[in-house]
Amino acid sequence: MQAGAAHGQLPAGSAVLAAPQRQRRPRRRAVAPLLHPHSAPLPPGRERKGKEGAGGACAWCCCGGCKGSGCVVLLRASDRDGAGQAFCPLLAPLPPPKRRGVDHGPATLRAAGLVERLAGLGCQLYDFGDLNFTQVPNDELYNNLIYYPRSVGLASQVLADAVSRAVAAGHSCVTIGGDHSLALGSVSGHARQCPHLGVIWVDAHADINTPLTTQSGNLHGQPLSFLLRELQDKVPQLPGFSWLKPCLSASDIVYIGLRDVDPAEYYILKNYDIQYFSMRDVDRLGIQKVMERTFEQLMGRRQRPIHLSFDIDAFDPSLAPATGTPVLGGLTYREGMYIAEEIHNTGMLSAVDMVEVNPLLGASQEEVNATASLAVDVIATCFGQTREGAHTAFDELPTPSSPDESDSEQQVRI
Numbered sequence: 001m002q003a004g005a006a007h008g009q010l011p012a013g014s015a016v017l018a019a020p021q022r023q024r025r026p027r028r029r030a031v032a033p034l035l036h037p038h039s040a041p042l043p044p045g046r047e048r049k050g051k052e053g054a055g056g057a058c059a060w061c062c063c064g065g066c067k068g069s070g071c072v073v074l075l076r077a078s079d080r081d082g083a084g085q086a087f088c089p090l091l092a093p094l095p096p097p098k099r100r101g102v103d104h105g106p107a108t109l110r111a112a113g114l115v116e117r118l119a120g121l122g123c124q125l126y127d128f129g130d131l132n133f134t135q136v137p138n139d140e141l142y143n144n145l146i147y148y149p150r151s152v153g154l155a156s157q158v159l160a161d162a163v164s165r166a167v168a169a170g171h172s173c174v175t176i177g178g179d180h181s182l183a184l185g186s187v188s189g190h191a192r193q194c195p196h197l198g199v200i201w202v203d204a205h206a207d208i209n210t211p212l213t214t215q216s217g218n219l220h221g222q223p224l225s226f227l228l229r230e231l232q233d234k235v236p237q238l239p240g241f242s243w244l245k246p247c248l249s250a251s252d253i254v255y256i257g258l259r260d261v262d263p264a265e266y267y268i269l270k271n272y273d274i275q276y277f278s279m280r281d282v283d284r285l286g287i288q289k290v291m292e293r294t295f296e297q298l299m300g301r302r303q304r305p306i307h308l309s310f311d312i313d314a315f316d317p318s319l320a321p322a323t324g325t326p327v328l329g330g331l332t333y334r335e336g337m338y339i340a341e342e343i344h345n346t347g348m349l350s351a352v353d354m355v356e357v358n359p360l361l362g363a364s365q366e367e368v369n370a371t372a373s374l375a376v377d378v379i380a381t382c383f384g385q386t387r388e389g390a391h392t393a394f395d396e397l398p399t400p401s402s403p404d405e406s407d408s409e410q411q412v413r414i
């Protein structure tokens with residue numbers, strides 16, 4: 001027998017038509033805690049020590065603006081008024097040496113709703129707008145091979161300054177390409193504030209040819225050789241690059257998604273002991289193990305800011321066709337999202353590059369849209385979008401109205 005029926009009343013819950021609506025509690029927006037390295041979870045068995053403790057100076061980051069309150073902060077809805085802390089997309093096309101169209105990447109991602117998606121996640125955005133780069137006149141080939149060294153060098157310098165300023169001001173920084181040479185600037189600028197950062201490079205290609213091993217002459221196939229300390233005796237001084245100081249060690253990088261590696265690049269990966277997970281490794285281990293080992297490599301000993309440099313060609317060309325150098329057999333959608341989710345979950349994401357979306361290379365508008373929305377999905381996932389949903393918090397589930405709450409029982413009986 002249902003409650004209430006013994007008194008000749010309708011069973012509870014059946015009086016919906018006449019009973020007053022139960023006052024619903026206003027929905028409370030889910031607010032994730034501020035993500036800051038000081039408060040981010042540590043690996044099991046590991047405790048914070050000394051200066052690393054909350055409120056102290058950043059032990060692994062010389063960020064001048066940090067002061068223990070945040071060099072890597074993603075603001076959520078409730079923190080919109082927080083001063084000096086925000087998340088900023090920094091949109092920066094670089095001049096493409098050979099492949100026209102990749103400079104439209106930022107506009108394409110804007111049109112795909114990048115800014116709205118991030119704002120919808122509760123991120124406070126500061127949009128730096130597209131940076132302006134100038135083509136250096138008479139920018140002749142270096143070594144009869146390398147395109148636009150002075151222009152790319154200068155653009156990278158401008159970008160490095162902008163990223164450095166953004167990170168110093170307490171922002172997490174998103175840089176939209178453009179081609180992958182922009183990592184010269186974004187990683188350099190980020191490392192200026194966070195010298196102990198770790199890089200996760202998601203890409204079909206290793207992008208670590210030196211100016212002396214490159215076959216194509218494209219600087220977007222070489223950025224990591226300029227950034228790696230161990231390779232400096234192998235990298236000639238290019239015009240336009242005197243400002244650039246190598247800021248990474250071989251142990252600071254992990255690749256995911258490789259499947260098209262040049263002979264000299266393979267030599268470098270092997271001889272300099274760089275951790276990489278090729279698509280074969282993704283097949284062999286599964287993406288969950290790959291991410292586990294990635295974090296073990298980069299954060300096994302201590303937490304550090306993460307720089308994610310994501311080339312859209314890491315995805316399978318069936319998912320991301322509008323890009324310059326597609327290679328069969330890439331990441332699935334689910335693997336890509338898992339990578340971004342796991343990086344978000346560390347609480348240590350400090351900067352993201354999204355590169356090589358080229359709307360001129362899609363065979364149709366559908367292909368361009370698919371590629372762009374994939375890129376937006378990756379970035380949104382990096383900043384908290386989940387496949388489980390929006391994580392709206394409920395204090396309790398609403399229940400059907402009960403008869404004793406009804407002030408109009410007569411109407412109920414009708």
Ligand SMILES: [Mn+2]
Binds near residue numbers: 180203205
């Ligand atoms: Mn790349």
